Amino acid sequence: MKKPDRDTGDDALEAFFEAARAAPPQVPKALMARVLEDAQEAQAPVRVPIWTRLGEVLGGWQGLSGLAAATCAGLWIGWSPPQALPDAGALIFGYGSTELLSNTAELTSFGWDLEEG
Structure with missing residues (x-):
């Protein structure tokens, strides 16, 4: 693709850009110090x-x-523990006799003892 021809206005504008590139603006040292100080405060870790x-x-x-x-x-x-649950301490440490299924009436009344099939 061919570059379009520049007219005289573009050349004058380009001259201004070249002058700006040759002498970039200087930031005052006090301003730069304040900006860097604010940046350090913003980056400080917050202890939770x-x-x-x-x-x-x-x-x-x-x-x-x-x-x-x-x-x-x-x-x-x-x-x-409630009466329906076994005493875990007695089971673990072996003191006292506990029956896991002391009363089977609760199990048989709902048919929970029947197997499928």
């Missing part, structure tokens, strides 16, 4: 406490409250 980051990872206060409720329920059920 570990508890704040952990709370954000777990879903904020909603996630932490749900986790606290589940923990309390788990401790309560583990400390004093």
Whole structure:
């Protein structure tokens, strides 16, 4: 593709550009120091406490409250289990005799003991 011919207006404009390239404007040192100081302040790392980051990872206060409720329920059920659940401490440490299926009436009344087929 052929370059278009320049007219005299473009030559004058090009002369101004050449003069600007030959002598670029100088930034005052005080201004440059203030700009660099502001840049350093903007890039400074913000220290976030570990508890704040952990709370954000777990879903904020909603996630932490749900986790606290589940923990309390788990401790309560583990400390004093209902009659239908076996005592985990007795099973693990072997003190006392516990029957896993002490009352089979609950299982047979709903037909849970029947196999398919």
